[in-house]
Amino acid sequence: MTDKRSGVQRLIVPVGLVLPLIAFILVTFVIPLGSMVIQSVHDPEVAEVLPNTLNLLSEWDGTSVPSEEVFESMAQELVLSRESRTTGKVATRVNRIASGTRSVFGKTARRLERIETTELRSAMIDIDDRWKDVELWIAIREAGREYTVKHYLHAVDLERELDGGIHPVSEDQRIYNTLYLRTLFVSLAVTFFCFLIGYPIAYAIANVSDSMAKILLLIVLIPFWTSLLVRTTSWLVLLQNQGVVNDILVWLGLVNDSDRLALIHNMTGTLVAMTHVLLPFMILPLYAVMRAIPTDYMKAAASLGANPAQSFVRVYFPQSLPGISAGCLLVFILSLGYYITPALVGGTKGQLISNMIAYHIQSSLNWGLAAAISVILLTGVFICYFIFDKWVGVDKLRLS
Amino acid sequence: MGNGGGTHIAFEHVTKSYDGTTQVVKDLCLEIERGEFLTLLGPSGSGKTTCLMMLAGFETISSGNISIDGQAVHTIVPHKRGIGMVFQNYALFPHLSVGRNLSFPLEVRGISSSERADRVKKALELVQLEGFEDRKPANLSGGQQQRVAIARALVFEPEIVLMDEPLGALDRRLREEMQYEIRRIHQQLGVTMVYVTHDQQEAMVLSDRVAVFRDGSIEQIAPPETLYEEPNRVFVSSFIGDNNVLYGKVEEIRPGDLCNVAVGSEDHVQALIIEDTQPGDSVWVAVRPERVAIAREEKQYSNQFEAIVKDIVFMGDHLRLNLETCGQRDFIVKIPNIVGHGAVLPGDRIQIGWAALDCRALPMDKEKEN
Ligand SMILES: Nc1ncnc2c1ncn2[C@@H]1O[C@H](COP(=O)(O)OP(=O)(O)O)[C@@H](O)[C@H]1O
Ligand SMILES: [Mg+2]
Numbered sequence: 001m002t003d004k005r006s007g008v009q010r011l012i013v014p015v016g017l018v019l020p021l022i023a024f025i026l027v028t029f030v031i032p033l034g035s036m037v038i039q040s041v042h043d044p045e046v047a048e049v050l051p052n053t054l055n056l057l058s059e060w061d062g063t064s065v066p067s068e069e070v071f072e073s074m075a076q077e078l079v080l081s082r083e084s085r086t087t088g089k090v091a092t093r094v095n096r097i098a099s100g101t102r103s104v105f106g107k108t109a110r111r112l113e114r115i116e117t118t119e120l121r122s123a124m125i126d127i128d129d130r131w132k133d134v135e136l137w138i139a140i141r142e143a144g145r146e147y148t149v150k151h152y153l154h155a156v157d158l159e160r161e162l163d164g165g166i167h168p169v170s171e172d173q174r175i176y177n178t179l180y181l182r183t184l185f186v187s188l189a190v191t192f193f194c195f196l197i198g199y200p201i202a203y204a205i206a207n208v209s210d211s212m213a214k215i216l217l218l219i220v221l222i223p224f225w226t227s228l229l230v231r232t233t234s235w236l237v238l239l240q241n242q243g244v245v246n247d248i249l250v251w252l253g254l255v256n257d258s259d260r261l262a263l264i265h266n267m268t269g270t271l272v273a274m275t276h277v278l279l280p281f282m283i284l285p286l287y288a289v290m291r292a293i294p295t296d297y298m299k300a301a302a303s304l305g306a307n308p309a310q311s312f313v314r315v316y317f318p319q320s321l322p323g324i325s326a327g328c329l330l331v332f333i334l335s336l337g338y339y340i341t342p343a344l345v346g347g348t349k350g351q352l353i354s355n356m357i358a359y360h361i362q363s364s365l366n367w368g369l370a371a372a373i374s375v376i377l378l379t380g381v382f383i384c385y386f387i388f389d390k391w392v393g394v395d396k397l398r399l400s
Numbered sequence: 401m402g403n404g405g406g407t408h409i410a411f412e413h414v415t416k417s418y419d420g421t422t423q424v425v426k427d428l429c430l431e432i433e434r435g436e437f438l439t440l441l442g443p444s445g446s447g448k449t450t451c452l453m454m455l456a457g458f459e460t461i462s463s464g465n466i467s468i469d470g471q472a473v474h475t476i477v478p479h480k481r482g483i484g485m486v487f488q489n490y491a492l493f494p495h496l497s498v499g500r501n502l503s504f505p506l507e508v509r510g511i512s513s514s515e516r517a518d519r520v521k522k523a524l525e526l527v528q529l530e531g532f533e534d535r536k537p538a539n540l541s542g543g544q545q546q547r548v549a550i551a552r553a554l555v556f557e558p559e560i561v562l563m564d565e566p567l568g569a570l571d572r573r574l575r576e577e578m579q580y581e582i583r584r585i586h587q588q589l590g591v592t593m594v595y596v597t598h599d600q601q602e603a604m605v606l607s608d609r610v611a612v613f614r615d616g617s618i619e620q621i622a623p624p625e626t627l628y629e630e631p632n633r634v635f636v637s638s639f640i641g642d643n644n645v646l647y648g649k650v651e652e653i654r655p656g657d658l659c660n661v662a663v664g665s666e667d668h669v670q671a672l673i674i675e676d677t678q679p680g681d682s683v684w685v686a687v688r689p690e691r692v693a694i695a696r697e698e699k700q701y702s703n704q705f706e707a708i709v710k711d712i713v714f715m716g717d718h719l720r721l722n723l724e725t726c727g728q729r730d731f732i733v734k735i736p737n738i739v740g741h742g743a744v745l746p747g748d749r750i751q752i753g754w755a756a757l758d759c760r761a762l763p764m765d766k767e768k769e770n
Contacts, residue, residue, distance in 0.1 A: 294491065297493060299478075299485070299487070299491070300485065300487060300491035300493075301479075301504070302457075302458070302478045302479045303456055303478065303479070303481075303483055303484065303485035303553075303562075304479075304484075304504055304505035304508065304552065304553075304556065305479050305508045305509055305556060306479055306504070306508040307477075307479050308479075310508050314504070314508075318495045319494070
């Protein structure tokens with residue numbers, strides 16, 4: 001009896017200890033992530049307003065103007081939508097598919113209220129002759145799909161034509177694919193620069209005396225502890241047209257006062273500021289791995305006849321690889337989703353995909369699209385992670 | 401790699417200080433013959449590793465000079481010294497296979513791949529690890545890793561091989577096995593070997609000569625037999641093997657390099673003089689436990705005393721008696737396990753004795769006295 005109770009108690013304590021963590025992850029991660037994924041494919045707004053019409057349209061052949069019955073139902077539901085003030089929503093959705101049709105719905109709904117007729121088909125075509133366009137009806141049917149991949153298509157610059165085929169959008173409307181590529185490029189470049197700058201620093205910290213290492217680590221960490229916003233804006237001060245860097249270049253005579261370099265509000269700004277901000281994420285795992293490399297290896301290499309360069313390339317560098325991959329993975333994944341820094345110093349040419357997500361959440365209010373882009377980004381991150389795991393092994397990650 | 405003798409390595413008045421104040425190696429002078437197996441033996445912290453590191457070039461020399469074949473080592477960068485080295489923790493490169501570890505010194509010397517394969521194979525044969533080329537160090541036992549480390553230090557045919565407590569991490573049985581292995585390899589190759597250990601038994605098995613270290617200087621350097629039979633310092637006499645050490649004062653100098661020493665409250669011991677002494681000097685009198693015998697009759701030995709048996713331990717090949725005698729509470733006597741060694745029991749009063757020549761009057765440490 002007592003045994004049993006103590007067994008249960010033994011279980012309660014560890015479960016109790018991790019319960020806050022589970023709750024935390026659930027509330028801050030699993031639930032928002034789940035609703036984001038749902039948001040990206042679930043679009044019930046039109047379906048809620050035009051349930052009967054959409055039901056009838058599902059049996060429609062899609063080539064001729066729909067039957068009187070369909071028009072009747074549409075008229076009814078349009079009038080109802082005016083009362084519930086949802087006509088605009090429907091108009092917006094349909095308009096995204098067949099542009100230039102926004103006005104049809106409001107106008108028709110308004111006039112229908114005053115018309116007393118049973119011949120609704122001709123009445124509605126009288127109000128707006130676009131009602132006899134097959135494309136409009138196809139667009140309504142498309143917009144009415146409750147579950148849709150249209151956000152995903154949109155997010156990769158594709159669209160479903162009214163005939164049902166999937167095609168790239170017209171050239172002037174393509175934005176997202178360029179942005180994915182740019183994000184990928186910026187992330188790779190930032191990772192590369194962080195590695196280039198971070199490796200010698202980590203090496204130095206790992207190989208100087210303990211007291212010196214403490215000071216150097218502090219120098220690495222102080223910016224790390226400073227607000228991201230402060231660090232990013234300080235780059236504005238440094239890199240802007242009348243900023244410190246340009247002033248120095250002009251003063252040195254390397255650059256004419258009249259054509260100062262554009263170092264910020266473009267790709268350069270994004271690269272410089274992101275490299276700076278993410279540098280500690282490269283240095284810290286590298287340092288952790290390097291510190292654990294016994295000095296005996298280098299002595300052994302020298303005693304075996306390897307000069308310092310050979311010792312480094314053949315013995316030290318290979319042993320620092322877990323640190324390199326950990327640092328690169330961290331910086332790369334953080335870069336993929338980086339938002340504040342490009343928003344502040346990137347200009348238009350330095351914006352990344354996460355800035356587009358922010359735009360669709362805050363300005364265009366197309367949350368479905370924002371969610372679809374986010375899911376694509378997240379999938380990319382997971383793919384990188386699994387490649388890393390296959391390649392190096394996540395258990396090799398040592399962060400400090 | 402001639403065995404022609406002659407000085408190969410020389411330490412001349414070498415001093416080392418890490419912090420500028422305490423000297424961890426003090427005015428060390430040492431000449432190592434070509435082909436010799438020299439062991440630096442001493443307790444932990446006595447400066448043995450520091451000496452190896454200065455020789456290999458991983459520590460600077462504070463003052464004095466170390467030369468190899470007459471050339472000062474500080475003029476040669478470490479990787480050009482051609483010294484094979486075995487580290488205590490082996491320092492095998494974990495990311496390389498055994499074969500690649502062994503071919504590493506050959507690769508950096510630009511030796512062709514066919515010759516490399518050949519020499520790696522020979523080196524593995526030497527340490528009896530044929531066919532282990534493709535294993536990673538992590539997949540080897542401690543003893544196998546040790547062998548690989550030795551093979552790697554030899555594969556590029558250095559004239560000098562340094563080993564820093566190479567057997568320290570192995571268990572007893574394996575350690576003894578490896579000692580004979582190292583001895584065989586040294587005899588086979590004839591390299592000059594400088595070996596560091598704190599295990600006196602290991603030093604005895606391996607060495608041509610042993611340098612006993614204490615606090616950064618050499619107490620005595622001699623072949624193992626000499627160190628055991630004729631220690632010149634009390635530190636050496638008790639570091640190498642067991643010894644009974646009695647504190648006493650010289651009473652009288654006698655012919656034949658002998659002296660009378662007063663020990664305990666009223667006992668007098670005859671001992672061999674090691675360094676010039678005068679009556680009145682303090683000395684340590686050292687006598688090996690196996691040189692002491694149970695006396696059968698009165699005045700059988702020139703040093704004969706009554707003793708009380710406190711404890712007897714059966715050690716197989718000998719009996720170890722713990723006695724109280726000459727004012728000493730733990731005087732050890734080893735009696736060979738032969739028929740008729742006599743039935744001695746704890747509490748017995750017995751007569752023990754030893755010859756004057758088996759007993760050495762060692763000088764006090766100068767520093768210790770001040
Ligand atoms: N790198 C170092 N820096 C400072 N002191 C050291 C260093 N290496 C060794 N020492 C000191 O020098 C003394 C001798 O050390 P060491 O040569 O390692 O002795 P052993 O090998 O005989 O045990 C010790 O007191 C040790 O603390
Ligand atoms: Mg040591």
